[in-house]
Amino acid sequence: MISDRRTSWLMIAPALALVTVLFFAPLLRVLVISVTEPSFGLGNYALLLTSASIQRTLLTTLRICVFTTAITLVLAYLVAYVLTHARPAAQRLMLLGVLLPLWMSVLVRAFAWVTLLRREGLINKALEALGLIDHPLSLMWNETGVTIGMVHYMLPLGILPLWSAMRAIDGRVVAAARGLGAGPAQAFLRIFLPLSLPGVIGAGLLVFIFSLGFFITPAILGGGKIIMVAEYIDGQIQETLRWGVGTMVASTLIATIFLLMVVLGRIVDLRTLFGAK
């Protein structure tokens, strides 16, 4: 048993070394810069409390991520529910529909939304032709546009864990509830929904964490006015060269994500969520 363990450690040692050198070491360096530039101490972190600019960026990020997560969860739940109860042939077709956008570049998808949502875009033109609106709707260049683009990106990430959670629910318990006299709504609300809740929480956290680091979608669909945290960090590192501030925000973001992962790990089995089981 012991020697078995040693062998497995030896076997993953190269991978572990690679991750340490290529991932943890630079990460550590980011952390070090955040407390040493321009001078040693927590001066950069104090900006979290004092800088209106950083606070606004974080709040914008938080707001967009919460909305994105909420909308994604509702839509993903519906799709996952139908997917779970569909016949195998339909299921395959639906899965393809879910996975196809996942393989498309985020840039391409953002520009596709521009074509649809802009002032003289497809949606506004169609609505005007139908006589439903007089003036073009402001569908993008604002948080609405950013949220639409992000929800679209996140849907597969929401659907897949939810589907996996729902498949694990024993269909017979719902049938049993119906047999004991519960209506369809009651059976869903009292049996299926509670059983799928860990999946909902897992998918929600997953989507939320991914949303936090979004860069391209807000930059393109936000009309330049929606600055989320990833773009803020990039500006500090590449342009204004305030590396201390940039790395501080990056470290804060990583710490937040780490914390959320810990919370996530307590609620659901991470290995199930990421398909390792």
Added chain:
Amino acid sequence: MSRLQTFAEDQAEILAASRRTLLKGGLALGAAAAGFGGPAQAAPKEVVLANFGGDAVKAMTEAFVVPYEKATGGKMVIDGSGPSNGKMKTMVLAKNVTWDVVDSGLGGTGELGPAGLLEEIDYSVVDKAKVTPGFAYKYGVCNYMFSTVQAWDTSKVKEKPTLADFFDTGKYPGKRLMRKDSQAMLELALMADGVPADKLYPLDVPRAMKKVAAIKKDLLFWSTGAESQTMLREGEVVMGWLWHTRAVLLQKDTNKKVTFSFDGGLLQPGLWVVPKGNPAGKQAMTAIASMQAPEGQVKLLAAMGNGPANPAAASLVPSELNAINPGAAENVKVQAKIDADWYEKNYAKVRQGFLDMIAS
């Protein structure tokens, strides 16, 4: 490409796009032609010129590399991997500098210079007389000129608009376009507010910010040159402040439906900077001096629309190119000129303030 783009970066992109539509036969001059007939004594150190790649590599090879190699017998290599401020800082701090001469701008000298990350320009080698007055600085020297100009959609704005009209959403309803950066935007806003072009500096930042903030809900902001072009071409905005190179392309693409004017524009320099501890040492200055020759600069104007930095180039510019040359006398007259000193002291803070204002 949605990160804020510099002018030099955008130039590379324009050329890359034009290559697809134009056949430029016989222009494939390479650095390989160099090396013949070098002098007997030890050749000077190789100079690496960093720019933003694409066809800017080809344009600069013709304009700068070929004449330099012919004149000095040395070798010049172009690295088109894109020298952002962040990359230069990383190189200098790691003491692993691979670039000698870098295509940068006031954003470069302003942030890198005071931080001790750039060499000072040696004006005993580089000739100040070959630079438009006011565009030779401690940490950078003008390489070419570009302008930020006002462009408008003639289908929605019937008469040539003034800068003040940009802020008059009653007169011309519709969205307007600005760059997601304070540089040039604050200057144009102040001129729109009535500040004379020669009395802009020191910039009255609060006044400019207030002016911009007043129409914020009607503003969109571009990060890349391509974005600015698309927004105007596709009718998303009625007016916009953008680089003259993109305005020229718009005029051509839309058959003058979108047009522009240098009136009330801001003339800005593209700058050569030298990262601290550059490998070729003083040879970088010799290279910069060689690139001051007016003939090469005119070639760059023809290829990329960049205005020559050397006043002596004026007589060599073909008249049809003067309409798009930001540095042509008649265009200089109607524009304001950027003040680098002010930027060195204030850029970082003001830029962040500008971003905060548009994001709030």
